[in-house]
Amino acid sequence: MSGIRLDKVFKRFGTTEVIKGIDLEIEDGEFIVLVGPSGCGKSTLLNLVAGLETLSSGTIRIGDRVVNDIPPRDRDIAMVFQSYALYPTKTVRDNITFGMVTRRVPRAEQDAAVDEVSSLLHIDKLLERKPGQLSGGQRQRVAMGRALVRKPDVFLFDEPLSNLDAKLRIEMRTEIKKLHQRLGKTIVYVTHDQIEAMTLATRIAVMDNGHIRQFGDPETIYEHPVDLFVAGFMGSPP
Ligand code: ADP
Numbered sequence: 001m002s003g004i005r006l007d008k009v010f011k012r013f014g015t016t017e018v019i020k021g022i023d024l025e026i027e028d029g030e031f032i033v034l035v036g037p038s039g040c041g042k043s044t045l046l047n048l049v050a051g052l053e054t055l056s057s058g059t060i061r062i063g064d065r066v067v068n069d070i071p072p073r074d075r076d077i078a079m080v081f082q083s084y085a086l087y088p089t090k091t092v093r094d095n096i097t098f099g100m101v102t103r104r105v106p107r108a109e110q111d112a113a114v115d116e117v118s119s120l121l122h123i124d125k126l127l128e129r130k131p132g133q134l135s136g137g138q139r140q141r142v143a144m145g146r147a148l149v150r151k152p153d154v155f156l157f158d159e160p161l162s163n164l165d166a167k168l169r170i171e172m173r174t175e176i177k178k179l180h181q182r183l184g185k186t187i188v189y190v191t192h193d194q195i196e197a198m199t200l201a202t203r204i205a206v207m208d209n210g211h212i213r214q215f216g217d218p219e220t221i222y223e224h225p226v227d228l229f230v231a232g233f234m235g236s237p238p
Pocket residue numbers: 013018036037038039040041042043044045
């Protein structure tokens with residue numbers, strides 16, 4: 001079981017306070033979308049959950065563990081970035097299994113895992129190619145495959161579709177939604193795209209300037225925004 005809970009989370013870079021006291025409780029299996037304008041602190045918040053940044057103060061729990069002092073690799077999470085972050089000189093197969101190789105997972109188990117995720121993500125014909133021989137959408141599928149083979153309880157996505165063209169974005173959005181329904185894992189997904197938020201989320205957290213302005217299900221956020229900022233950002237009817 002892996003919900004996520006943030007209590008009074010603050011993050012400063014030098015003297016600049018970027019996350020200003022966030023409390024957030026995410027249930028196991030939810031699909032939470034963090035939305036908000038560029039620079040409001042979405043990536044920073046996700047990086048704090050991932051352990052890629054350290055808290056200035058507050059507590060983060062994943063499942064029943066306080067993870068403040070637990071390094072990223074021991075947090076039972078996998079992260080997918082906008083930039084894919086694939087190894088350019090390795091094949092798709094080796095990109096997907098990289099983490100398993102370093103953990104000395106037996107070869108047969110690696111092959112089975114690659115078979116499973118590559119058919120799930122429709123990249124089974126691309127396994128011997130290098131990232132440079134793939135389209136943007138295919139690269140993002142490989143990045144997702146690499147996250148999936150780790151079988152974490154929690155997935156963190158930071159604007160995974162923003163480098164894709166509109167058609168692919170919609171296609172991948174549908175795929176990600178299906179994956180969530182199928183796997184039932186907890187997902188925290190960052191985007192600045194309101195439509196993406198509305199279609200994917202079980203609950204949306206609208207962020208502004210280091211705060212969460214509103215946290216609720218998509219219909220409530222859209223139809224009953226708590227203030228003009230949320231209304232304006234979500235394009236709610238007047
Ligand atoms: P978002 O993902 O919502 O666009 P970020 O979390 O990337 O926003 O950034 C929030 C703010 O924190 C921005 O003003 C950004 O410049 C600042 N920031 C992010 N990372 C660092 C860092 N490593 N050092 C200093 N400032 C940072």
